[in-house]
Amino acid sequence: MATLPPAHQPPGPRGHGREIHTLDEFDEAVARPGSLAGHRVQSVDLTDRTFALLSAVSTEAVFLGCPMQPEAAAKVRADGALVFPPVPDLPFDPYRAALYSPGELFDGVTDSGYEATPDALAHAWFGRTRADGDIFASMLRSIHDDAVSDALDELLDGARVVGVMGGHAMGRGTDAYAGATRLGRSLARAGLTVATGGGPGAMEAANLGAYLAPLPDEALAEALTLLADVPSFEPSVTDWARAAFAVRARLPHGGDSVGIPTWFYGHEPPNAFASRIGKYFANATREDGLLARCTAGVVFLPGAAGTVQEIFDNATPNYYGSRGDPAPMVLVDRAHWTERLPAWPLLEALAGDRPMAARIELVDSIDEAPDALARLTKG
Structure with a gap:
């Protein structure tokens, strides 16, 4: 079965070896020639690394949400580094270097209930700021979402x-x-x-x-x-x-x-x-x-408006080939997708004689979906 890599891992090809997500990676970097030049240090607490920062070369480095002592921040700025400081009083870290875990989002749910969890607090902040037109809040949301995508x-x-x-x-x-x-x-x-x-x-x-x-x-x-x-x-x-x-x-x-x-x-x-x-x-x-x-590929179980939207959001790049070869699409529950919400006839008509036609299938039961997916993948 598939096993995902550790939540914190050394920067791979996507970061070109420049991204630093942990203190261990920071310590390894400052020990190398060239030190921190050109690196991106993301959401690492550097409060106790003042000596290393004062000694390091930080030319063209970027520090994203890294707490550090004032003298260390002044030194790296003088080297030409960009420093994006932590933002106080936020219920989330906009510069975060890793995905969330369930325990992190639901922290406190056992003792204090859901409303006290980071997940609920982040949503409450979103509710307060999403419609106020504040460019700073909008920027923080965008930075956070880009960090999650990365x-x-x-x-x-x-x-x-x-x-x-x-x-x-x-x-x-x-x-x-x-x-x-x-x-x-x-x-x-x-x-x-x-x-x-x-x-x-x-x-x-x-x-x-x-x-x-x-x-x-x-x-x-x-x-x-x-x-x-x-x-x-x-x-x-x-x-x-x-x-x-x-x-x-x-x-x-x-x-x-x-x-x-x-x-x-x-x-x-x-x-x-x-x-x-x-x-x-x-x-x-x-x-x-x-x-x-x-x-x-994607398996679509019975759903309502959101699932219908996802079917055709997925069908569009398959239709145009904008992501390469079409990815398999399996719709589950014939009655649901042909009678209650007839997305299948439209999807089938859309596929026509295009390559995506060989990558879609409708099955009656959920237990048929894995075999259908395997057939579409081989075909």
Whole structure:
């Protein structure tokens, strides 16, 4: 099954060896000839590295949100470095070097409830600033989202990523939820990295399935039983999240997957089963980036407006070939996609005789999706 690299990893080809994300990487860099010249130091606390900064060469370096002593900041600026200081009183780090973890976003949910968590506080800040026209707040949101995109690119570089899209209304304890969990588990066991919109319902189920992939099959029934007592995040996100963390505590050492949610839909919290979370303020950036990273295809479970939008957001680059060869698209539930929300006939008509026609398939049940995806990939 697919295993993601550590959350903090040495800068790879995308950063051309110049990005520094940890104190260990900083210490290694200052020990080399040329020192910090041309490097990008991202969200590393350098308060205790004053001597190193005073001694280092920092020509054309960039420091993004790195706390440092005033004399150290003056020295690197005198060398010609750009220094973007930390921003006080924010519930998030706009310069962050890594994706979020569930524990980070839900910190405090057990003792104080969801409203006290970093996730809820970031959404509250977004609600206060999104409509006030303040260019500073807008800039901070953009910097944050770009940092998240950079971290996603580094994490998923070379990975075979398959997306699972579906609505947030799918309740725990239902057959549909159990099926989506089996789907995520099957895809992860096939060596694919599962990526979802990172929210509740079908998204949580697919991330849960990937989490369960390395565990014995009996873990699936145990997890579903534990979660069924709190079927939805409404009316209480706190109870919903606590149930998820109880499963994680009961079944530790689960597998990896990625969730890519947004604060734009504030009523929809992230789920706790994606091992890495790339959460965005800008939903358009999040939607396009999620689908663009699903290089091994996308499975679309029954959903409403959001899922319909994702189907055709994904179909457009497949139609024009703007991302290269069309990526597989599997729609699950014939009645849903031909009768209730007839997206399939339109998708099929759009495909016509284009190359994407060989990369789309409609299946009746969720358990057929992995085989359909494999067929489209080989074809």
